[in-house]
Amino acid sequence: MFSYLRIAAVAATIPFMLSTGARSDAGDDTLRVAFGEEVLNLDYNNTTKREYIILSDLVDEGLFDYDPEANTYVPSVATGYEYLDPLTIEVKLRDGITFHDGSALTAEDVAYTYNWIISEGSESKAKSAIERWLDKAVVVDSKTIRFDMLEEYPLAVRDMANRIQIRKAGTYDDDPNAAAIDLVGLGPYQVVSFEPGKEVVLKAYDGYFADSPKQPVQIGNIVIRSLPDSGTQQAELFSGGVDWIFKVSRDVAESMGAAPNIDHVVSTDLRIGFLVLDAFGHTDPEGPLTNVLVRRAMNHAINRKEIAEFLMGGGAQVVHTACHPAQFGCDQSVADYAYDPEKARALLAEAGYPDGFDLELWSYRDKSVAEVVVAKLEAVGITVSLRHGKLASLNEARANRQIQAYFGTWGSGGTPDTAAIARVHFSADSDRNMSNNPKVTDLVLAAEVTGDQEKRDALYSEALSIIADEAYWVPMFSYAQNFLVSSELEFPTYADGLPRLYRAKWK
Structure with missing residues (x-):
């Protein structure tokens, strides 16, 4: 069993491994997160792992989102949808939605994203989610997109919500990996800096839309660090250099959760x-x-x-x-x-x-x-x-x-x-x-x-x-999932097991 005393000893003996001397707390309004996997790509349309889903939830938006409490799909940057017939879906966009560079979201951006993903030359990881049912996305007007389907498929909105993140028109024209390093998203947080394999720094986007199902967003800054060594993650958490880690083994989570500055949070999956x-x-x-x-x-x-x-x-x-x-x-x-x-x-x-x-x-x-x-x-x-x-x-x-x-x-x-x-x-x-x-x-x-x-x-x-x-x-x-979080952090969990860091807040 990985004991509390052993954790304390590890924390005391490896201070040189800690990259920051600042203690994480509500004072600087910065949530510091550790991932065991290296973050090498900011673009969830081209990635798959759970770490990328968590990151994408912070920086991206799709047309729809999933409400884990109601177990239903809800409008995000869209206001809703209508089946014009069994093979045609029409989607309307909200007014006033902007990308992190301040440019307005239009139907052209949405149609571009979907059509690029299903295009012959695309190797997007999101392609398999929509290519078997989507024929093409068509711009009707600046706020309206029509989706022409290959077959009747009632789960189209689910696929839109779960997999497709909207990009600005032209994003992938010259480089299919253009958003991997320099991402311009629509989500509650924008990328301030990114060192692949090391760190992603995010700040709350001032122009984020008030009617988002992710609101209220209550933490101003999030820093995600790639720390492949679990012992380093645990030492950072113990010393206060990190506020949140996941994929923790049960015995370690139970032992470390006994520390006065750490909470063991358990979730279904x-x-x-x-x-x-x-x-x-x-x-x-x-x-x-x-x-x-x-x-x-x-x-x-x-x-x-x-x-x-x-x-x-x-x-x-x-x-x-x-x-x-x-x-x-x-x-x-x-x-x-x-x-x-x-x-x-x-x-x-x-x-x-x-x-x-x-x-x-x-x-x-x-x-x-x-x-x-x-x-x-x-x-x-x-x-x-x-x-x-x-x-x-x-x-x-x-x-x-x-x-x-x-x-x-x-x-x-x-x-x-x-x-x-x-x-x-x-x-x-x-x-x-x-x-x-x-x-x-x-x-x-x-x-x-x-x-x-x-x-x-x-x-x-x-x-x-x-x-x-x-x-x-x-x-x-x-x-089950075991999380270890700072005792100053309130971190809710949901039945689907997906960590939603944008729902975290300081106690």
Whole structure:
């Protein structure tokens, strides 16, 4: 256990590692943040990691935003939208929105951003979110944009809110990475300086619009430092050189949270952990995992509550569905397999495996969880060989259909909708789909093109019921997030797990 005394000793012995002598507090109205990942690119349209999402929320705006308290999408720089017909969306812009250089936002900027992202030469990381449904964005007038769609797709506003950040017209014309270093955004904070891999300095933008769903913004300045070494992060926090760190292990968070100047804040997360089983028989058409009784036995063999409580801790929850309970469409009334080793053994015997069978289980993260899973499966008679390694190796083996079962996780990109996990894992063209049930695929894809929310909900419910009844997965738990923050800072958390630094304020 990483003790409080050890932390104090570390802080005392490495003062030369601290890059600032100033203590973080409300006095200078500067929130100092530490990221373990290096920030090398300011443009979220060209990046993917969680750190870049957090940064983008501070410096960028899209047409729409997500309200985590109401679990709905709300207008941001847009005033709203209207479906003129199933394949045409019209969006109106607010008056008085300006970029950080003072120039006014127009429909031309919005249309340019969307059309560039889906263009043939674009390698934007945001491209996959919209290219399958967007044909083109058209300027109607200075405040109106029309989106012509390739297919009926009721989640278009969701994709706009989650992924596309508006850039000034012409931004990418000469250099697709033009905004990577010199970003002119629309968000509540503007970039003052940027040293790639070291530091981003932000200040609250005076011209930020009052009706933003991110208002009120209450901290004047934010400094984000890249500190890859976790020990350095902890020492900085302990000494007051940093106010906020995340991705903290549970034991460190609990130990450091006992310090008088540090608070341990726990949040839920949309990421869930699960086993995917080769129910179709890709590895062996007659293999044990093609038998539903075996798959149900494996579900009964795993103690979900024990893993969630003792290994994950904090905001972790038991999960029995192939989605997160906080996501729209994640029906919780589907079959739930209680921890029951005796029933697991009985089902294995009924399936013709009274002495168990050999299983190769792959994993790439949280080895302690994988080891507990192995122990529980072996306790009911299944002999498990654990192959724990790099994600790239797992992905390659899965693509080649060489995996019997694997321990996987999925964060849905922070999207509170079952669509964000269902399509990826149950569409026909995904190698993550190891059950290959065409009815499940049809239901999942039908839900994505159904505008009626009640019908969408019903379609996901039917798909999830089949997945649970057939025990294609062993869903286990949701992840928790551990934050360590200055005791002077009030940092709210939300069900989707996304850290919203613009909502922080001094106590």
